[in-house]
Amino acid sequence: MLVTYIGYAAAVFTTTSFIPQVYKVWKTRKTKGLSLPMYLIYGTGVFFWTVYGFLLKDIAILAANSVTLVLVLPILFAEIKDRRK
């Protein structure tokens, strides 16, 4: 069904979008310009989505958000490290 594929495409896009940001932070070793509150709030939200997917046994939500969490956490840690300098 078309709508299912649109959902899959949406999940793949919003999940993989963080890869270029992780790469940029890793390459430049800089997080200037990135908002720390954004990644704190976003990370919390993605954590809740992961719990939601786990409780509902919804593999798509669980998988997409676990991957997003793995991508968002290094950005968040880099930001916290940068602010502490």
Add this chain to the structure above:
Amino acid sequence: MLVTYIGYAAAVFTTTSFIPQVYKVWKTRKTKGLSLPMYLIYGTGVFFWTVYGFLLKDIAILAANSVTLVLVLPILFAEIKDRRK
């Protein structure tokens, strides 16, 4: 049901998280450090989520992603403007 509230909390967090980033871009007039591919891919994904919510008549998905799109687009436009300088 607890799981429903976790879902609502997740949606509120991942949606509102972009507010501090929009504010930071607006205040500093700078997008250095932000990944352009990230916001291009993320914006596309959120657009697909909005279409998905519309087609399924799922008000929660439709509302959350419409708001996210409204927050992500100004960041994306600011990045494109910055790169063209």
